[in-house]
Amino acid sequence: MKLLPRILLISFGVLVVMGAGVYFLAGSGVLPPAIDPDLYTVEIPEYHAPAPPPSDLLADDLVDDKKPTFDPARVDSRPLGEWQVNSSGSVVKLDIEMLKPDADAKLLTLYPSYRAAVDAARINESNTQILPSINLIDGKAKQFDDGLYAAIDLAYYRGLNKALASHIDLFKRLADRLGPENPAAAFVAAGLSFAGVDVKVRDEASKSFLIKRFKDTPTRSKPIGFYTWNEPLGDCFRFLRYFQTPIAKDDGVFIISLVNGFKSDPALMADYRKVLAFYAKMTNPTRDVSIADFVDGKTEVGTNQVLAILPEATSRETELFEKLFPLGLPPDSDLMRELITAIKSGKVDLKPKADSGWYDYQVYALESFLLPQNGEGNDHLMLTKRYKERMVEAFKALLTKRKETHSRNAKTAMPAASAMPRMPENVEPRLRVEPSPAYYHRTARAYGFLANFLESSIGANELKTLHGLKEGGARTSDLMTELTFMRDLFYGFYLVCCEDIGHAPELAEGETVEKAKAQKLATDWLADITKDEDLATDTRVAVPVYIDPMARKTRLWATLGIRLSRLEATYARPPRLRPVKDSAKQEWVDVAPEKLGSKRYLIAVDEFAEVELPRLDVLNRAELRSICDAKKTKEAIIAELTGQK
Numbered sequence: 001m002k003l004l005p006r007i008l009l010i011s012f013g014v015l016v017v018m019g020a021g022v023y024f025l026a027g028s029g030v031l032p033p034a035i036d037p038d039l040y041t042v043e044i045p046e047y048h049a050p051a052p053p054p055s056d057l058l059a060d061d062l063v064d065d066k067k068p069t070f071d072p073a074r075v076d077s078r079p080l081g082e083w084q085v086n087s088s089g090s091v092v093k094l095d096i097e098m099l100k101p102d103a104d105a106k107l108l109t110l111y112p113s114y115r116a117a118v119d120a121a122r123i124n125e126s127n128t129q130i131l132p133s134i135n136l137i138d139g140k141a142k143q144f145d146d147g148l149y150a151a152i153d154l155a156y157y158r159g160l161n162k163a164l165a166s167h168i169d170l171f172k173r174l175a176d177r178l179g180p181e182n183p184a185a186a187f188v189a190a191g192l193s194f195a196g197v198d199v200k201v202r203d204e205a206s207k208s209f210l211i212k213r214f215k216d217t218p219t220r221s222k223p224i225g226f227y228t229w230n231e232p233l234g235d236c237f238r239f240l241r242y243f244q245t246p247i248a249k250d251d252g253v254f255i256i257s258l259v260n261g262f263k264s265d266p267a268l269m270a271d272y273r274k275v276l277a278f279y280a281k282m283t284n285p286t287r288d289v290s291i292a293d294f295v296d297g298k299t300e301v302g303t304n305q306v307l308a309i310l311p312e313a314t315s316r317e318t319e320l321f322e323k324l325f326p327l328g329l330p331p332d333s334d335l336m337r338e339l340i341t342a343i344k345s346g347k348v349d350l351k352p353k354a355d356s357g358w359y360d361y362q363v364y365a366l367e368s369f370l371l372p373q374n375g376e377g378n379d380h381l382m383l384t385k386r387y388k389e390r391m392v393e394a395f396k397a398l399l400t401k402r403k404e405t406h407s408r409n410a411k412t413a414m415p416a417a418s419a420m421p422r423m424p425e426n427v428e429p430r431l432r433v434e435p436s437p438a439y440y441h442r443t444a445r446a447y448g449f450l451a452n453f454l455e456s457s458i459g460a461n462e463l464k465t466l467h468g469l470k471e472g473g474a475r476t477s478d479l480m481t482e483l484t485f486m487r488d489l490f491y492g493f494y495l496v497c498c499e500d501i502g503h504a505p506e507l508a509e510g511e512t513v514e515k516a517k518a519q520k521l522a523t524d525w526l527a528d529i530t531k532d533e534d535l536a537t538d539t540r541v542a543v544p545v546y547i548d549p550m551a552r553k554t555r556l557w558a559t560l561g562i563r564l565s566r567l568e569a570t571y572a573r574p575p576r577l578r579p580v581k582d583s584a585k586q587e588w589v590d591v592a593p594e595k596l597g598s599k600r601y602l603i604a605v606d607e608f609a610e611v612e613l614p615r616l617d618v619l620n621r622a623e624l625r626s627i628c629d630a631k632k633t634k635e636a637i638i639a640e641l642t643g644q645k
Contacts, residue, residue: 058388061381066091068379087380095384114139134369138398145362145405146226150233152282153408156275157195157236164278165271167239168195173268175199177261184257186210191242195235214242225407237408243310244409246288258309259294269295279313283409284357286311287319312411315359315403316348321413327589328415335413336396343370359410362402369395427577428597429569430500432526437497441506444490451483470537485521488514492522502575539606540628542619554613559606560628560637570598607634614643 070089078085099107106124111117114136121130159166171192178185180201189199190210201207214221220241227237248254262269269292276290288311293299317339324338342348350367352360368375369391372383383391403410433440454463463480475482491513498505499519507513529535539559546555574596576588613619619627619641631637638644 058385058392060384061093063091063093063382066379066382091380091382093382093384094387096386096390098386134394135397138401142401142405145402149282149405150226150229153240154233154236156278157239158232165274167236167275168192168197170268170271170275171195171243172197172199173265174258174261177264177268178257182257182261183253184261187254190214191239194238194242214238214245219412220245225404227408240310240408244308244312247307247309255291255294255307258291262291263295275310279310279357279409280355281357283313283406284315284359285313285355286411287314288312288411313357313359313406313409315410316350316363317399317403318411318413320348322415325413326415326587330592340370340392340395343367359402359406363399366395366398366402369398425595426597427571427575427591427595428599429571431569431599431601432496432500432523433493434567434603435497435501437494437501437503440490440494440497444487444494445511447483447487447490451480451487454483455480488518488521489525491515492518492520492525495519496522496526538621538625540625541621542624544618545610547616549616552614552616554616554618556611556613556619556641558609558611558619558624558641560609560634561607562604563607564602565605567601567603568598569601571596609634609638611638611641613641 074088076085156164157167185201186203186206223234223237227233288306350364464478466479468475542558574591578586
């Protein structure tokens, strides 16, 4: 899948992008809050493998697992004819019949309301009793919930006598405290405009820009749910959503201006805290940062957390999704399946916490659809797989309705795109040396051993008077210098190799190595290997390994020359990545299998041969090389050496 970044179009001023924050620079120098993350997305490949479908986790209950206790005093209030009924020791099996599209077409028809569906059932299925479903009963709760939340939100927005200080009034008081010249004035004034309040500020251009930017972001400004019932509810939605907009975390001037504005008026600060506390219970608490956290010293400018004046409420599903998919959604992802799987596995516990709000309590009530074994009355109900699947579908629908009630105040999961660079399209191994850490390490130790031995037996000063030899003369460096160089070079190869494959170097206690120096030595040498004259030297050699005087034969090992071979490197298990920016604050994430690539290398290898001379003889370098030069191929060289020509 080819990924293309979306572009944010700016109609006024200049945008400066700095990591997670986007700043608007107007001529006045005012720095309003960051661009809402809804406005742009850095698309990054996914890394999370989708969970298995929840239905795979379902199975028919077994009656032997049900052990209700009989209670002779528990008598059903509805006699069966002349008989009393006691169901305390009974188990009821629940199943769902499979519908056939041809025979049950009327049952597959969709209706806009529960009443319409019930009316149709009474006409088409008059001989079958209609049983109120949990969905139907929840439909009653949904309408009440929406009506209640709408009334409370609108009342708080407008103000309800002394009980609820108006949101509008709260921000008008803040604007008065800030004054028209304050760096945060344009931001607050822009928000008040959605309540029909016109506050004049020095930087009217920034104010206009902020208003337009918010309006042009439908994922934040477009009323949904019951907020479309009337215009005042729509205004309430836009006003509160505006002040839920994330603020640039690194904009110290802007944040401090807001903090000082609230702190300058204790009554204002008290009312602001009431708003935060109220919606923490009305929906759920937030996990993001508010201005109160700065006032209380709980956080500082530059924090990596999301900051807003009115932070959005958290939820278990939002926390799960942002943890699972910090880089965006895979094309085959199914968020409901992920949530259900996490609940069933115990990874997500829906039980309300000490600071939970109404939403947590509502969702906890739905948990029994997924985990009936943990609910009351389980011993009396034997559920088939098909019925459990029906309960899973009920959970999906009812959770959706619960979440929609709280849609204005509840946070929607998003990738951490504003803080994440784009992940590479093709993640492949990156090797600088053929990976053999043990070889490099042991060779370095061998040179270290030799250096210690020669220095102790001959002396460092004496070694500096000697030079290694080569065909045609002496090597450039003295032995002490070159021996130290070779030791450190192989330590460098070892460290480079370890880094390439993700291996932690295993240096022994007392094995002193200047790591940075050794690694630089190796990387400098590897940068252009053709510069090293040693690599231009003929390396073809032969050595006897077995002499048989009776048979008058000599067995040799020989290297006949250098050839190229292809090496392909792939990840059998993927690496993990994290952004360079603020790396200590970022989590490592997996790379999706489809984003993994293979890397092909050409490597120079020796051509080895074990040959048997039909005589008692050995070959010096010149003799071997002469034959190799003349015969060219391995087969021809071996034939010449073994007398099979």
